[in-house]
Amino acid sequence: MRTLISGGTVLSSTGAHQADVLVDGETIAAVTAPGVFGADVKGTVDSVLDATGKYVMPGGIDAHTHMEMPFGGAFSHDTFATGTTAAAWGGTTTIIDFAVQKKGTSLLSTLDTWHGKADGNCAIDYGFHMIVSDVNDTSLKEMETCIDGGVTSFKMFMAYPGVFYSTDGEILRAMHKARETGSTIMMHAENGIAIDELAAQAVAEGRTDPVQHGLTRPPELEGEATSRAIALAKVTGSPLYIVHLSAAQALAEVAQARDTGQNVFAETCPQYLYLSIEDMAKPGFEGAKYVASPPLRDKSHQADLWRGLRTNDLSVVSTDHCPFCFKDQKELGRADFRAIPNGMPGVEHRMDLLHQGVVAGEISLARWVEACSTTPARMFGLYPRKGVIAPGSDADVVIYDPAARQTLSAETHHMNVDYSAYEGFELTGRVETVLSRGSIVVSADGFTGSTGHGRFLSRDLCQYLN
Known part of the structure; x- marks a missing residue:
């Protein structure tokens, strides 16, 4: 499964830049300048996600x-x-x-x-x-x-x-x-x-x-x-x-x-x-x-x-x-x-x-x-497999709409608990699409993932130690 995320602003721990992201299977294959794949991209990928005006982040x-x-x-x-x-x-x-x-x-x-x-x-x-x-x-x-x-x-x-x-x-x-x-x-x-x-x-x-x-x-x-x-x-x-x-x-x-x-x-x-x-x-x-x-x-x-x-x-x-x-x-x-x-x-x-x-x-x-x-x-020993939009990293990608508005409530959240600690909070920004290892698990269609998709991560040691 190959997915192109196009038109978005890719965020990292060092800044933001306009880029397209190609996902191939469970990993990120390429992060390119916008439009590199050209107009005929639909012939080379299975789906295109338009992230225009959105953030694309790990x-x-x-x-x-x-x-x-x-x-x-x-x-x-x-x-x-x-x-x-x-x-x-x-x-x-x-x-x-x-x-x-x-x-x-x-x-x-x-x-x-x-x-x-x-x-x-x-x-x-x-x-x-x-x-x-x-x-x-x-x-x-x-x-x-x-x-x-x-x-x-x-x-x-x-x-x-x-x-x-x-x-x-x-x-x-x-x-x-x-x-x-x-x-x-x-x-x-x-x-x-x-x-x-x-x-x-x-x-x-x-x-x-x-x-x-x-x-x-x-x-x-x-x-x-x-x-x-x-x-x-x-x-x-x-x-x-x-x-x-x-x-x-x-x-x-x-x-x-x-x-x-x-x-x-x-x-x-x-x-x-x-x-x-x-x-x-x-x-x-x-x-x-x-x-x-x-x-x-x-x-x-x-x-x-x-x-x-x-x-x-x-x-x-x-x-x-x-x-x-x-x-x-x-x-x-x-x-x-x-x-x-x-x-x-x-x-x-x-x-x-x-x-x-x-x-x-x-x-x-x-x-x-x-x-x-x-x-x-x-x-916690997961980088660069996780935590970054980069070739070779797991395709854990969020398309985020910074202009969307939402109100938090127990009536709409998905946690299995009968109250919200943030009931009535009005927020700016909202997740639009979520990919986990290349599979779309959240989109406009709702939750499209499955329990059992997640894998145990065997972690390395901390990378910050002197």
Whole structure:
């Protein structure tokens, strides 16, 4: 199958230029000056997609999702089938999900379980990170086998004592292994011990509404944990990737470390750029829809996060997509905010929401592509197969209409969740057509892909390490 995408503006992490893109089978065959193929092109290709007035960009890579994730007796409501389909609707053609090790189980059996969940069920390509919650001699050795299997990044938690929490000593051991193998430690950086004490005090005093989730997880405790994680990484020589950074205090620690040349990277998420703790304070129990960790912050943090994206102190924008329905799931915490499943939906809207930053002048077109596609490809060992429109790369291509208008709503989104965190948001720009490895999966005809099209991606090591 040969497809020509003609007349569009091709976007990359270095700029924009007018070009035509020839897709042959699953890969990009050529990127040429406009019109090179001439008027008789229809005799040499199977289809022509007119991208006049549109952007042609590499498919998005969401490096932080949680499909079918267990949390507090519930499971996130998107399956790999529904979640990857929703991602495709929003221009994301690759996800990297988290395999969740339970204490007392092995990393390898965990990875097998997650392969079983995803294999044959994904509409787009996918990879895995591994959550390491039980650090011991066996799991440290198994990290090597995971790397051999294409899982080259390992997430740890300074939060959630008794569930995922690791001590500083355990983190140190895992970081030594990461340094030895060239793999990457990803860190949920919040001081979970202090947070649990503040939360217990709140409940004892009768403060149980959803906004307490944010008030008992103050930004100072994210900043402190980020500083501590950076210090441990410096001692061990391990690279460090801070996930879902939400607070100015944490960003300052990352910026300082990067200024000294340390291999420290960080991502943020759209919810921290557009939503705030005021959403958690909505009347009734509506605030439960916005409970995630780290929590939404005061709006004053948003300017710092946008600046961090411009300066590359925030390297990636992911979603931390972890959707729990309001009915029957978020409602588990009506009597106690600590029982509200942590997580929000967003995999479908990341590309569109970040485009609003372009519209508002917060970031450039090149930075949009870089943060949503090219950098996560480089960070997690997928470049140049993914993350770029170039000959030989996978034909993961998005045709994007920058002038289209849309209104976000639970009534129209494709995520398997009963509310939208961005209900009523009016956006400029919209995905028009999506190709995944050369196959059109989203077009004016709707979703034309299929679950099972997506393939597991065995990833290389991070390409940014010194």
